[in-house]
Amino acid sequence: MPLFADRVRRIDTENAFKIGPYIKSIEDAGNRVIKCNLGEPDFAVPEHIRAEVKRQLDADNTHYNDPQGIPALRTALAEHLKRSRGVEVTPERVVCFPGAKPPIGLCQQTYTNRGDEIIYPSPGFPIYESFIDYVGARPVPLHLDEEKGFSFTGEELEPLISERTRLIYVNFPSNPTGGVATREQLEGIARVIREKAPADARVYSDEVYEDILFDGVEHNSIASLPGMAQRTIIVSGVSKSYCWTGGRVGWAAFPTVEEAQVFKNLNINYFSCLPAYNQEGAREAIESPLSKPILGEMSAAFQKRRDVVVNGLNRIEGITCQLPRGAFYVFPNIGGVCERIGAISACERLLDEQRRMTSPATLFQMFLLFRYQVATMDRKSFGRIGTEGKHFLRLSIATGLDDLEEALRRIETAADDTAGFEEFVAAGQCLY
């Protein structure tokens, strides 16, 4: 009998966590790696939030608590959703989770049976695709185009919807592309969903980057549009807005109390509750007037870095890079570099087994990491299905400007180092 159940082989992963040990091995050998791979802001958790968490710890708020999330936080979130999106939500429909990630898989478990279909953006946050095979559903990737700023329209979504559609993931501002849909685009998407999707299909609106927006763009939630609140699960958390990835507080607002109760029971089954002191910290983050200006400063800092990095990348021959409108990533097309440096032909020459695990962009990503000490993420890390021939990298700009400028210099040199690349691939180590 095999040790593991079959489903264990059907779950994928988030490579951002996987390349950590590679980086550590390079650093242990005495090299400094510029980390453009990180999905967390490089700013500190704001002082008023830290102070609240400390106060709660000192008050011994360290016990089991409401598995749905403490009422004070759920009440603050219901008010926040009304204020920020005009969506009426009662605290009974809000459920808190250890981060914005757990509801991704829990929703797939809850809303799909074998063979049901899940539509998700590709490139997109890897966990959307990762879980689909695991729960026995059918993946329906919605491929996003560079030319369209990595957002999509109702017309592009329409042919993917069927009577088996159960979940549609929407993620604006988006990881990994920074794409943001305009209100008109969201209206088109909502119209198609209202007209074609089964009435009980759910839109999963992942709004975890809601506060990181550039060029005066404002956050729009698909849930705010007519007829959409009753179909949409709004998800967000403290990780990105409050630079608090280790806080592990996220939340989802469900269309009905009945659904919220199902997720509350999943919480009871999986982890009982979240630390109450961190939930109080999250409540403080949401309620305090001190948060807004800090969010504004953070977006301004990211916007400045975005401009430097996008301009720098576009100056490198063989790279084109769209201007993201939100989040803290840029997603350059490196097709020209893959061609010039020989990554496409090198990939074709690999053994079948190796080729399945890698791609031209992955080879360049690994070359950059091991030979030039710049950590990035490849296209395949953001959805694997149907990505052959797509050559992109994701660079996080959650790193200081000096380091980003140094990273640009290293990428430019690496992009011309044909001999070094050949040697790297011939050595056959760490090709994925």
Ligand SMILES: Cc1ncc(COP(=O)(O)O)c(C=O)c1O
């Ligand atoms: C689009 C998206 N959704 C969800 C998450 C998960 O966030 P959390 O750390 O709060 O679980 C991330 C984190 O990178 C993300 O980029």
